[in-house]
Amino acid sequence: MxxxxxxxxxxxxxxxxxxxxxxxxxxxxxxxxxxxxxxxxxxxxxxxxxxxxxxxxxxxxxxxxxxxxxxxxxxxxxxxxxxxxxxxxRTEPLDVTLPGQYAVPAGSQHPVHRVIDEMVGILRKVGFSIATGPEIETEYYNFEALNTPDSHPARDVQDTFYVQSPVLLRSHTSPVQVRTMKAIDPPVQIVSFGRVYRADYDHTHTPMFHQMEGLLVDEDVSLADLKGVMHYLIRELFGKRAIRFRPSFFPFTEPSAEVDMQWNDGWLEIGGCGMVHPNVLEAAGYNPDRYMGFAFGMGIERIAMLKYGIDDLRSLFENDYRMLEQF
Amino acid sequence: MLLSLNWLKDYLSKQDIKINAKDLAEKLTMRGLAVERISSGTRGLDNVVVGTIEKIEKHPDADRLQVTRVRVSNEPNAESLQIVCGAKNIAEGDIVPVALVGAILPGDLKIKKSKIRGVESSGMLCSGRELEISEDSDGILKLPKHSTIGQPLARLLGSDDVLLEFDLTANRGDCLSVMGLAREICPILKTRLREPKPPRFKNSNHRTSSIVKVEVEDKDMCPRYVARVIDTLKVTESPDWIKQRLKTVGIRPINNIVDITNFVMLEYGQPLHAFDLRRIESGGIKIGRCDKTMEFELLSGERVLLEPGDILIKDGDRPIALAGIMGGANTQIEDDTTSILLESACFDSTQIRKTAKRLNLHTDSSKRFERGIDVEGVNRASERAASLLRDSFEANVYHPPTDTNPEPAKPRSFAVDMRDIRRITGLYNLSPEKATDLLDSIGVPTHKRSTNIFIVKPPSFRNDLEKSIDIVEEVARLIGYDTIPERYPFSTAPFDTYHDPIYEFERKARTLLAQLGLRETIQYSFTSEATLIKYGAHTENLIKLQNPISEEFKVMRPSLLPSLLETYLYNKNRRSEGQRLFEVARSYEKDESNTETGAKETLWAAGLLSGNTLQESWRKNGEKIDFYYGKGLVDILVRQLSTVYLAYENSRDSKLLHPHRSACLKLGLNTVGYVGEVHPYIREQILETHDSVVLFELNLDALRKYERKGVHFKMPSRFPAVDIDIALVCDKSLTSQALIETIKSEGSELLESARVFDIYEGENIPMGKKSVAFHLSFVSKDRTLEENEVTELRDKIVKGLESKYSAQLRA
Missing domain, CATH: 1.20.1280 (Monooxygenase)
Incomplete structure (x- = not known):
């Protein structure tokens, strides 16, 4: 069977x-x-x-x-x-070269905010916290507390927009540093950013632009640390490249430096920095004999222009759809 | 500041030193004295070369112009340039100066490739005047026949000088002089400073004080004033060597008196002024502050309005100079001037800066006073100028001069701790000897107090050195920032020391809106009142700028929406259709409760949607975007960002939004946002479009208080849901929300969801009524629902709606 x-x-x-x-x-x-x-x-x-x-x-x-x-x-x-x-x-295939269609079209973030987000991310990784402050500021926070008294040659009234003295539009993000230091005890390690205003309008200046600043105050902070952080930040943003520190002058830092990075065959200025001036620490209520710190600042638009190959600053605020669509 | 290297060499002990300009510029830049440009000694001659005219033809379209072919290279096969020229004095074979494309001629004339009446022109043939090498302007300058073609014109003219153009920082006023720069350059070139020998003067019979009394009314405004009478003068041309020096750095020679004051100013950094002594009528001068507003004519011919506080030199009550900025026309040097009062003084830098800024009058003199000058060098400069006038022109110098402060207070000396230098720079092995040697090399004397402490006696020309930190910086810059190692900071700050989470919230909103298909824009924070009115925005409590850049940018915007509409228009005019834009930014308004600034800033997410619900495509384009589409987007945004419930209410008070097709979003009693179609008036009259445009704005500061931080998970029921549909006929004005609230309260906890799936008006529905159909879903957590349970609930709901709104179940 x-x-x-x-x-x-x-x-x-x-x-x-x-x-x-x-x-x-x-x-x-x-x-x-x-x-x-x-x-x-x-x-x-x-x-x-x-x-x-x-x-x-x-x-x-x-x-x-x-x-x-x-x-x-x-x-x-x-x-x-x-x-x-x-x-x-027996049936015909689709024309796969026709454009696709999805209910939600693509959106995008502005190049300036893309750079801000990227920089915040880079600095957060190494311990910086975020601080913010008002754009409509006072002379005290914008100038005086930053070692820029009325008599200081760096105090350029013509560059600053005034609502009515002493109220003005902040000309840099540094007032946030002062406000933060007044609010908390050292050590501090913060990054702040946002809109700043200066009365200047030509092909390389817009009356409003964006800055980012870092501040680190502690008991043992030196120019060497500042160099390390600046180099790290630039490497993260633009890839491995040499930087150099050039002596410069800002009222709120001393010693001060301009930071250049290697770009094509030469050097390109990318930001300013320095050791927080003892007068600034003092104005914030910190003991300058015990604490020291560094601060650095950069223009966001410049970085965005370098990163994305934008050559006209003003185009960043024209909001041309054909430009926005590329981000 | 322009430095001529030939001039510099006058003050170096090794005068025949060979200087590599590029190398020097690099080293100075790395010491904090930034050299912006190196140029040939004859200003405006870079990129100007010797060329020969090979051919001349008439311009086809312009009688006065000629088209030339010019050879600017000695290479046999080099191509000649085509240059259009207006001058008549040229002939084929002429050797002429040619400004190549890229040259910048005196007067900032930039040479570019261009088309002149349709003919391409790559450069310019130059006259002597255009190059500022002769006054002759009758046509193109002819150069010697044997000149080498292609060589730089500067070389042909025998000018071997090199200029360094500095961009100096505000603290280094001392370097606005050849002497100051020489002091910094000496250690780089390993040579020593060689100052001109102090001149000797015999005491004169008359003293300046016997002719002109000098009275300083306000010592703070004028810490030192040296006045000196010089007579038996004749106004004439300066010696060639002085004219040459001035011309190289771009200063036009005028006459011996003016030239010598300019020369000494550039040499020592001390501005000088010469008054025509004949015009000083009261027999004395007073230096003090202006006490009333008045008009004053400067020697430039410009009339300015003086204001109280300005520092003046007065002859009696009559101002004769705006101190530190410019002299007056009433006492200026004339061709027949024979005696002068030479002023060398020190004025208050803050006041000079304020006055110069107010009058927008930035002179070589004010620039130096603003940064501070060497109070000890005031008399030295006066003597230098006097000796030059005496030695070259046999002028009679009154000696001694009137000096209001012959022995000014020395700058305070202070202690510097090496340990500070080390810990601030990070150069832990730096020795005190190295530090003090560096300081000594630039003329800053020190002496040792203990192993780690030394005393610094800042010289009077370095008024920026006031405390220890200034010396730390000097040492750091002199040793070179490149010697400082890179280190990574170790901070004792806890990672969460300070964190303002508004950034996270803001970023979440930005990311969401981008994911929802909108393009982020950044608009200026300022706008004009006219724009606000145009778009029906409110104009109360506006913050206005005192010194706006233009009327267009005068007020801080109270809302983001007008700028979004402006951007819509901008893009519409460039034929962008179907725009979806957003911005996350602040609005500004007056707020008296903010005692610090009187301003309130509020963070908003705002957007604009236009076109169709679907992206324009070859297939179908969806429907026109309308209120509900915008509301759908806002709903997602609110739900993703916060845990709060926002009520929608009709908003009729807006001039910007459609009175019936818009809503305000309420958080309790507060309005925290708007969404709606743009008002038909604005759409038709301003936007000029048939497109429907939907706007929304959401107050992120308000929403942030209810930020969605996580998820509260609710276990879905394991038992089947029972779905039923009901359709009700009710008053047309009744909102769906009112009905749903009743349905929910009657439906018990078993009602899992209720949503509208149809609205109908028309046939079979009485006038003034509408039919609303709901889809209801019931489910229990712990059992399968019985059919009669659901029927009972449904009846209860219908009864509730009937008694509350007289709604009838639709047959």
């Missing part, structure tokens, strides 16, 4: 391989696996055997049935697929 089963199975396998439509497949299926099919009949005959035989032969029959069932199912799917393929081959 086992031989019979094997024979039936082989026969069904053979027949199955040459079937290519569903009607024929159904017919075969009934012939073998239907209620009166060959395999089903063989299963029914099992009950006439001795228990030992039933066990031995039963296993073979069941295995054959399982195998055939799965072969029939596979064949059915094969035929379905090839029928569908035939149908598809």
């Amino acid at each position: 086992i031989d019979d089963i094997q024979r039936i199975r082989d026969e069904a396998r053979n027949k199955l391989s040459s079937v290519d439509d569903l009607t024929e497949l159904d017919r075969l299926r009934v012939q073998y696996l239907g209620k009166k099919g060959v395999v089903t009949t063989a299963l029914k005959q099992l009950k006439d055997l001795t228990p030992e035989q039933r066990k031995e032969i039963g296993a073979v029959v069941n295995e054959a049935r399982d195998e055939l069932e799965s072969r029939f199912e596979m064949k059915r799917l094969d035929i379905k697929r090839s029928d569908l393929e035939k149908e598809l081959s």
